[in-house]
Amino acid sequence: MPEPSPAQTALPGHASQPGQFDIDQAMESLRVAVLPFRKAALFELYEDGFTTPFEQLLACLISIRTRDEDTVPISRRLFERARTPPQVAALSVPELMTLLNGSTFREAKAPQMIELSRRICAEHGGELPCDLDTLLSFRGVGIKCAHLVLGIACGQPRIGVDIHVHRITNRWGYVAASTPEKTTAALEQKLPQRYWVEINALLVPFGKHVCTGTMPRCSTCRLLPMCQQVGVTGHR
Numbered sequence: 008m009p010e011p012s013p014a015q016t017a018l019p020g021h022a023s024q025p026g027q028f029d030i031d032q033a034m035e036s037l038r039v040a041v042l043p044f045r046k047a048a049l050f051e052l053y054e055d056g057f058t059t060p061f062e063q064l065l066a067c068l069i070s071i072r073t074r075d076e077d078t079v080p081i082s083r084r085l086f087e088r089a090r091t092p093p094q095v096a097a098l099s100v101p102e103l104m105t106l107l108n109g110s111t112f113r114e115a116k117a118p119q120m121i122e123l124s125r126r127i128c129a130e131h132g133g134e135l136p137c138d139l140d141t142l143l144s145f146r147g148v149g150i151k152c153a154h155l156v157l158g159i160a161c162g163q164p165r166i167g168v169d170i171h172v173h174r175i176t177n178r179w180g181y182v183a184a185s186t187p188e189k190t191t192a193a194l195e196q197k198l199p200q201r202y203w204v205e206i207n208a209l210l211v212p213f214g215k216h217v218c219t220g221t222m223p224r225c226s227t228c229r230l231l232p233m234c235q236q237v238g239v240t241g242h243r
Contacts, residue, residue, distance in 0.1 A: 027233050028180065028181055030198065031199075032233075034205070034206075037229075038209065040229050041209055041212040043216075044212035045212065047211035048070055048078040048211075049063055049066055049155055050159065051079055052066050057090075059090075059160060060135045060137055060156050062160075063159050064156045065095070068116055068120060068148070069116065071152075073110045077109050080109075081107060084106055085107065091133065092128050093128055095120055095124040098121060103117040104117045115147070119145075119147045126145065137156075139157060142157070152167075154166055164203045164204065168187045168188075168194065168207075169187070169207065170220075171210045171213070173187040173190045174220060175210050176190060178237050178238060179234050180235030183237075221241070222243055223243070
């Protein structure tokens, strides 16, 4: 007798009709669903010991338009050479560009990283503070990276909304927002604070391997019984 699919077994006691979204059950199911997959880049690097706000900020900048599979080794290569603001500030742009080889837009990221490192040295005694306004004052640092740094490295309740978090939470029907920035605001109003940091850790691998941008694997998804599948036109 064939075993039931994950979608059939994931939510005992819950109605199978879409729209009855239980975020606590969803988070439990997501934790199981992502076990076979590699962690999101910043969380993997944190577990590897790259835990300071500065290291997490550089890794997040490296990750912009760059796959996690490339972000992790590029970040490790950089941190073998320079891990602190004074060390990065001492690099030349060509040196840093070489270390960032494989990261998209490295020509822009290298001078940006050197500039913010010098500012941290001049304005903050060489240590990046856990402060949202400070992070957002750096050229090229947006709300996603700022929130990820504060959430992962500083332990603050912040939601890091990347393309995966934006797409999936709207696809669920849990929020209805047209941009990642609006999704951030919507989740801050609705998502229990205990999940603010974890949701990015879960939805990045889930979005890469299950709830993908095109042809999501809905038939084997643990959350299918309560997902509204907003905007899904083709799936497996």
